[in-house]
Amino acid sequence: MNTLKPSKHNIKTYLPAGIILIAFSFLDVIMNSFFQIDLVGFFPGIISYFFPLIIGFIGLYLIRVEFSGVRNLDILNKNINSNNFNAVLTLLTLFVILKSISPLINWFFLEANFVGNSKEDCTGDGACWVFIKVWFRRLIYGMYPDPEQWRINTAFLLLFTLVGITFFAPAKIKKYFILFLIFVYPFIGIKLIGGGDFGLTYVETAAWGGLSLTFIISAFAIIFCFPIGVFLALGRRSNLPAIKYISIGFIELWRGVPLITVLFMASVMFPMFLPDGTFIDKLIRVLFAITMFEAAYMAEVVRGGLQALPKGQYEAARSLGMGYWRMNFLIILPQALKLVIPGIANTLLALVKDTPLIFVVGLMELAGMIRLAKTNPNWLGMAMEGYVFAGLVFWIICYAMSRYSQNLEKKLSTER
Amino acid sequence: MNFKNIRIQNKKIRNLIPQFITIAILLSTIIYFVTNAQINMDNRGIAFGFGFLKQEASFDITFSLIDYDGSYSYARAFLVGLLNTILVSVIGIFFATLLGVIIGVSRLSENYLIAKVAEWYVEIFRNIPLILQIFFWYFAALRALPLPNEAINFNDISFLTVKGFYVPKFIWTNFNIFLISIIGAIIAIYFFYKFSKKQREQFGKQLPTASISLLIFLTFPLISFLFFGVTLSFEYPVLKQLSPTIFTFEGGLNIIPELLALALSLSMYTATFIAENVRAGILGVNKGQKEAAASIGLNKNQILKLVVMPQALRIIIPPTTNQYLNLTKNSSLAAAIAYPDIVLVFAGTALMQTGRAIEIISITMLTYLTLSVSISIFMNWYNKKMAIKEK
Numbered sequence: 001m002n003t004l005k006p007s008k009h010n011i012k013t014y015l016p017a018g019i020i021l022i023a024f025s026f027l028d029v030i031m032n033s034f035f036q037i038d039l040v041g042f043f044p045g046i047i048s049y050f051f052p053l054i055i056g057f058i059g060l061y062l063i064r065v066e067f068s069g070v071r072n073l074d075i076l077n078k079n080i081n082s083n084n085f086n087a088v089l090t091l092l093t094l095f096v097i098l099k100s101i102s103p104l105i106n107w108f109f110l111e112a113n114f115v116g117n118s119k120e121d122c123t124g125d126g127a128c129w130v131f132i133k134v135w136f137r138r139l140i141y142g143m144y145p146d147p148e149q150w151r152i153n154t155a156f157l158l159l160f161t162l163v164g165i166t167f168f169a170p171a172k173i174k175k176y177f178i179l180f181l182i183f184v185y186p187f188i189g190i191k192l193i194g195g196g197d198f199g200l201t202y203v204e205t206a207a208w209g210g211l212s213l214t215f216i217i218s219a220f221a222i223i224f225c226f227p228i229g230v231f232l233a234l235g236r237r238s239n240l241p242a243i244k245y246i247s248i249g250f251i252e253l254w255r256g257v258p259l260i261t262v263l264f265m266a267s268v269m270f271p272m273f274l275p276d277g278t279f280i281d282k283l284i285r286v287l288f289a290i291t292m293f294e295a296a297y298m299a300e301v302v303r304g305g306l307q308a309l310p311k312g313q314y315e316a317a318r319s320l321g322m323g324y325w326r327m328n329f330l331i332i333l334p335q336a337l338k339l340v341i342p343g344i345a346n347t348l349l350a351l352v353k354d355t356p357l358i359f360v361v362g363l364m365e366l367a368g369m370i371r372l373a374k375t376n377p378n379w380l381g382m383a384m385e386g387y388v389f390a391g392l393v394f395w396i397i398c399y400a401m402s403r404y405s406q407n408l409e410k411k412l413s414t415e416r
Numbered sequence: 417m418n419f420k421n422i423r424i425q426n427k428k429i430r431n432l433i434p435q436f437i438t439i440a441i442l443l444s445t446i447i448y449f450v451t452n453a454q455i456n457m458d459n460r461g462i463a464f465g466f467g468f469l470k471q472e473a474s475f476d477i478t479f480s481l482i483d484y485d486g487s488y489s490y491a492r493a494f495l496v497g498l499l500n501t502i503l504v505s506v507i508g509i510f511f512a513t514l515l516g517v518i519i520g521v522s523r524l525s526e527n528y529l530i531a532k533v534a535e536w537y538v539e540i541f542r543n544i545p546l547i548l549q550i551f552f553w554y555f556a557a558l559r560a561l562p563l564p565n566e567a568i569n570f571n572d573i574s575f576l577t578v579k580g581f582y583v584p585k586f587i588w589t590n591f592n593i594f595l596i597s598i599i600g601a602i603i604a605i606y607f608f609y610k611f612s613k614k615q616r617e618q619f620g621k622q623l624p625t626a627s628i629s630l631l632i633f634l635t636f637p638l639i640s641f642l643f644f645g646v647t648l649s650f651e652y653p654v655l656k657q658l659s660p661t662i663f664t665f666e667g668g669l670n671i672i673p674e675l676l677a678l679a680l681s682l683s684m685y686t687a688t689f690i691a692e693n694v695r696a697g698i699l700g701v702n703k704g705q706k707e708a709a710a711s712i713g714l715n716k717n718q719i720l721k722l723v724v725m726p727q728a729l730r731i732i733i734p735p736t737t738n739q740y741l742n743l744t745k746n747s748s749l750a751a752a753i754a755y756p757d758i759v760l761v762f763a764g765t766a767l768m769q770t771g772r773a774i775e776i777i778s779i780t781m782l783t784y785l786t787l788s789v790s791i792s793i794f795m796n797w798y799n800k801k802m803a804i805k806e807k
Contacts (some may be wrong), residue, residue: 034778043638076778079527079528080527080528080529082527083524084527086526086527086530088426088531089525089527089530090527090529093529093530093533094529096570097533115558175728196642197781227686236586239431240431240434241435242438242439243434243435243438244661246438246439246442252785252788252789252792253785255788256646256780256781256785256789257745257750257784257785257788258745258746258759259745259750259761260748260751260759260782261748261750261763261777261780261781261784264763264777264780265781267779268767268773268777269773269774269777271452272452272453272456272457272483272773272774273449273452273456274452275454275455276455276456276459322525344637349543352545353543353544355545356545356546357547357749359547359752360751360752363757367545367547367548367551370551371453371551374555383551383554383555383559384556384560385557387548387551387552387555388552388556390437390548391544391548391552394543394544394545394548395540395544398542398543398544399539399543406748408500
């Protein structure tokens with residue numbers, strides 16, 4: 001038996017044989033999924049179904065030569081073919097990917113429709129991207145009136161330019177830009193989009209929507225939840241019992257309930273607590289609710305960083321004669337925040353992912369607009385296209401954010 | 417804030433001032449809100465109170481684990497919603513754990529392809545908002561399923577259709593006795609474990625614990641079937657024609673598409689987080705531990721069971737419990753696809769009918785809060801118990 005085992009001595013016969021078998025198994029699967037040709041259809045049903053797996057497995061067994069001396073073969077064996085179990089897993093994974101690629105490509109591109117203006121133009125079996133094309137403006141701007149949409153564009157363009165400048169600005173003036181971004185820009189942006197003054201027509205917040213609303217809410221909530229979270233975290237670690245327990249109660253209250261009930265509260269319960277006749281805009285109530293909710297999570301993340309700092313840092317700061325605020329803002333927080341960048345990034349990611357929930361109060365960002373569009377009588381049956389598009393957009397945003405945070409973590413790491 | 421100019425020497429008083437200000441602000445806010453609420457409720461002619469819970473609910477719920485129709489009270493409707501929330505959470509937790517462990521282990525696989533596929537699964541499903549995933553499954557994927565007359569047939573036992581997943585219904589007689597036998601088996605296994613541990617520690621005897629406890633777990637229910645009159649039969653779903661074109665299934669148990677979509681998306685989404693926890697836990701066990709275990713002669717299984725797993729679990733369990741909690745809270749998204757959970761039934765329909773916003777929202781939030789706080793307390797207890805006892 002040992003002589004038949006693949007080894008360095010019989011590699012000259014086994015290697016070509018194995019490669020041929022593997023190549024044939026892949027050829028069979030590819031033919032099957034892309035051209036609907038069954039190469040081994042003459043076998044009875046179940047055998048022809050598992051045929052590629054069986055011969056692929058034999059092929060992989062034949063090329064599994066230990067210390068073969070062929071570099072690439074060794075790397076291949078080590079990574080995907082180290083034992084029988086791994087060989088089967090490798091084959092299964094590759095076959096499943098190959099089998100699913102062809103229907104996916106068909107649905108996304110080959111049988112999809114890109115040109116046209118109505119549902120009737122969608123004749124193929126695949127996706128109807130006409131739907132996205134026709135509704136694109138609505139998906140991005142919501143019900144915002146068409147001629148005024150340049151204002152949203154300008155506001156975001158301004159934001160991106162400012163962020164860009166801040167990013168590349170020399171360190172000395174950087175902090176002024178950051179302060180401007182946090183304290184001045186939000187009001188400029190809101191005035192620009194909301195209008196009412198300076199000859200801009202007023203656009204009520206109910207008309208805001210689509211992807212731009214997702215960005216507006218995320219941006220505001222991120223700006224406000226961060227400082228609130230930091231203060232809550234400091235409060236929770238305070239020596240003063242009243243402040244400590246109020247902070248704990250506040251944090252646990254928000255963390256203990258789902259966001260959807262918080263939004264319900266903001267929309268139906270909160271107006272009951274205001275004097276009769278006062279009306280706070282729906283968007284502001286929602287923003288407040290989301291900010292408070294995420295601030296509680298942020299507080300817990302920051303607290304993790306504060307706890308991880310060695311006690312010596314506090315003592316050193318104290319021994320230099322620093323007071324509570326100077327100690328925290330100059331010594332403790334810069335170090336603690338750096339420790340918890342992944343946690344902060346995760347909280348911000350969760351915030352962006354939570355924005356679609358505002359549909360419960362009747363505001364419609366991207367997912368809400370898709371819901372509206374797919375129930376339009378002219379466009380019934382477009383749910384798949386809509387949600388795939390929305391999912392893709394959100395995925396790109398969130399993936400980019402998580403990648404950026406990973407880079408930031410590496411850049412700021414001061415580990416020696 | 418600059419306290420430099422105000423010299424307050426007495427430290428006690430200096431500490432009291434900020435606390436006093438905070439409490440005063442908090443109290444005045446609460447008082448302000450409460451008075452407003454009082455005035456508003458007086459204007460609308462409703463009095464604060466929970467008496468409405470006893471009134472007749474007079475709305476139907478599409479899916480209920482206990483007897484319910486419109487003639488029951490609001491309290492009963494609340495219970496139905498709560499049970500539905502718990503049901504979907506338990507299903508979600510089960511599958512999320514299963515999937516999460518598989519994917520977490522796959523991410524550490526020596527097989528490059530498997531590790532990559534698992535990594536991409538995590539990257540894809542973690543970065544798409546859960547609500548979109550729920551919408552996708554409910555409005556797009558499950559809507560593409562066939563009508564009842566062309567149902568996807570699983571051996572004539574269960575049927576997957578656009579109207580839900582029809583599975584056989586279990587019909588028990590003397591279910592209570594069966595339940596008692598299961599509880600008895602668990603108690604017996606517990607005592608057996610104690611006994612075998614004692615044997616091992618005192619006399620060094622190794623008992624085949626796993627197989628004996630499995631035997632106990634099988635025998636007890638079997639005895640209840642054989643001697644105490646417990647029977648189990650199945651009611652299969654049958655296709656029925658209502659009119660020439662309309663078909664439906666009768667009998668059996670219908671798992672409604674809302675539940676399917678919700679359970680599917682909750683478990684696939686949460687699995688990504690659990691997978692990361694599992695991966696971190698296994699990576700967190702020091703390599704030296706495995707080498708030390710191997711050097712004292714433990715075999716591969718023993719290393720995994722006695723050395724790696726106990727340490728990995730210590731890292732895995734706390735964040736995973738957090739994920740379970742998140743899953744339970746996320747199940748409130750059910751309201752978006754009309755799965756009758758506590759938010760939809762109580763904070764939705766019941767609130768719409770009674771208009772008692774404050775009472776109902778508070779009850780709903782308190783329910784979730786109780787759930788979270790009790791799990792946190794349990795977690796703290798567990799962490800203390802499992803913490804490494806250093807000398």
